[in-house]
Amino acid sequence: MDRKNKYVSVQETRAQITRDKLLKAAVDIVNKYGMKHFTVRNICDEAGLSTGSFYNLFESKDELVSYYLKYVFLSYKEKATQEAEPYNSIEKCLLIYRYYVACCKKAGLEFMSAVYAANTNPVFNFMDRTSDEELVLDRVREYIEEGKASGELRSDVGTDQILLNIASIVTGSIFYWCVFEGDVDIAYQVDNLLKTYLLTLAVDPALAVDLKELPHEGRFAVN
Amino acid sequence: MVQKNKYVSAQETRAHATREKLLKAAVSLVNQYGMKYLTVRNICDEAGLSTGSFYNLFSGKDDLIMYYLRYVFLEYKDQAIQEAENHNSLEKCLLIYRYYIRCCKEVGVEFVSALYAANTNPVFDFLDRNPEEALILDRVGEYIEEGKAKGEIRADVPTDVAMLRIATITTGSIFYWCTFKGDFDLAYQADDLMETYLRSIATNPNISIDLKELPREGKFSQY
Numbered sequence: 001m002d003r004k005n006k007y008v009s010v011q012e013t014r015a016q017i018t019r020d021k022l023l024k025a026a027v028d029i030v031n032k033y034g035m036k037h038f039t040v041r042n043i044c045d046e047a048g049l050s051t052g053s054f055y056n057l058f059e060s061k062d063e064l065v066s067y068y069l070k071y072v073f074l075s076y077k078e079k080a081t082q083e084a085e086p087y088n089s090i091e092k093c094l095l096i097y098r099y100y101v102a103c104c105k106k107a108g109l110e111f112m113s114a115v116y117a118a119n120t121n122p123v124f125n126f127m128d129r130t131s132d133e134e135l136v137l138d139r140v141r142e143y144i145e146e147g148k149a150s151g152e153l154r155s156d157v158g159t160d161q162i163l164l165n166i167a168s169i170v171t172g173s174i175f176y177w178c179v180f181e182g183d184v185d186i187a188y189q190v191d192n193l194l195k196t197y198l199l200t201l202a203v204d205p206a207l208a209v210d211l212k213e214l215p216h217e218g219r220f221a222v223n
Numbered sequence: 224m225v226q227k228n229k230y231v232s233a234q235e236t237r238a239h240a241t242r243e244k245l246l247k248a249a250v251s252l253v254n255q256y257g258m259k260y261l262t263v264r265n266i267c268d269e270a271g272l273s274t275g276s277f278y279n280l281f282s283g284k285d286d287l288i289m290y291y292l293r294y295v296f297l298e299y300k301d302q303a304i305q306e307a308e309n310h311n312s313l314e315k316c317l318l319i320y321r322y323y324i325r326c327c328k329e330v331g332v333e334f335v336s337a338l339y340a341a342n343t344n345p346v347f348d349f350l351d352r353n354p355e356e357a358l359i360l361d362r363v364g365e366y367i368e369e370g371k372a373k374g375e376i377r378a379d380v381p382t383d384v385a386m387l388r389i390a391t392i393t394t395g396s397i398f399y400w401c402t403f404k405g406d407f408d409l410a411y412q413a414d415d416l417m418e419t420y421l422r423s424i425a426t427n428p429n430i431s432i433d434l435k436e437l438p439r440e441g442k443f444s445q446y
Contacts, residue, residue: 117340124398160442160443161443164399164407165412165415165416167395168395168396169391169392170395171398171399172390172391172392172393172394172396172398173391175347176390179347180348189387189391193388193420196419196420197416197420200419220381
């Protein structure tokens with residue numbers, strides 16, 4: 001959400017306030033009543049706004065959901081970017097997803113189930129969306145390109161192809177986290193499978209991946 | 224759907240005939256008007272049946288879609304099992320998924336999108352569902368066990384975890400296939416990522432995998 005210039009019009013400020021109100025109402029609805037009551041009508045009632053003002057700002061419920069996720073992820077993303085600084089490109093990718101999974105957990109299972117239930121939501125279309133809409137993959141793309149440039153990653157594999165594989169792993173893991181109602185150690189699963197995949201891209205397959213061990217818990221924990 | 228004996232009651236035959244009618248109505252509805260029109264009401268109107276008879280046989284629309292996929296896959300599954308006969312356990316896993324993806328393509332991206340949008344659908348819960356509802360993972364679990372017994376797959380890899388990883392990879396790939404409206408080579412994508420994972424649990428990571436090369440096409444094929 002880069003601003004082209006620093007002058008923000010009154011209109012834009014007002015829009016931002018309305019957006020925040022709707023967001024707060026949406027979160028309240030989900031937490032109080034569950035996802036079933038998450039409708040545009042209920043959100044607007046809770047926020048004390050007309051559905052007209054909702055549709056001025058959001059195309060649909062799906063868009064609000066992805067806006068929310070982006071909003072929650074923003075602070076995590078900054079932290080992840082800072083922490084990733086001294087690491088190699090594979091570690092960087094793993095780190096940002098550790099933060100993303102933490103953010104998914106914070107947003108809650110109910111919410112995430114709704115986000116990942118919409119495979120036709122344009123928010124998942126990372127090939128065609130604008131960079132404004134990026135959540136994680138914009139940063140991952142940078143890390144991959146960086147890794148190729150520094151010779152850590154093989155340059156004969158297309159970046160889009162790599163992103164598709166990474167996205168499939170993460171999305172698939174979150175999907176089954178929803179299926180098993182949260183009883184899967186999603187952080188460990190994502191991290192482990194991603195690492196397996198990313199190391200196949202390394203020029204040196206013995207490249208050290210030196211990150212904190214993740215605890216292993218829940219249904220698929222070994223021993 | 225193995226019949227315990229060959230005697231099928233008249234009631235069961237009738238139920239089967241009704242199921243077929245509903246299925247046929249659902250498919251023709253989607254082909255004519257698109258997924259939006261796939262409602263229980265519309266299906267019953269098209270089939271000339273009451274919604275009561277629908278709910279006697281299916282718990283809802285998702286259940287019908289799942290039945291459809293299973294119905295189409297049944298034929299492929301037999302073929303896959305036969306063809307897999309002489310292969311090692313890794314190849315067997317890959318082969319059965321090649322058939323599953325062919326089945327997804329035959330059923331069409333619209334239907335598959337609807338199914339894979341329901342991450343709360345109990346049918347994805349491969350640990351708790353009734354074995355009759357198993358589509359493919361039951362067989363994959365057997366292949367993994369077989370691979371462990373023959374020493375092809377590391378014995379310290381829990382079968383549950385291997386199944387979760389494989390399910391993650393295929394579901395994630397199918398999810399993005401839906402996102403990109405069918406515009407990528409799902410068969411190649413899922414096969415390639417799964418092979419990477421399977422090699423990581425193989426006793427010998429360089430084990431030969433001797434299957435027909437898959438063609439590349441669509442959005443991610445430039446590499």
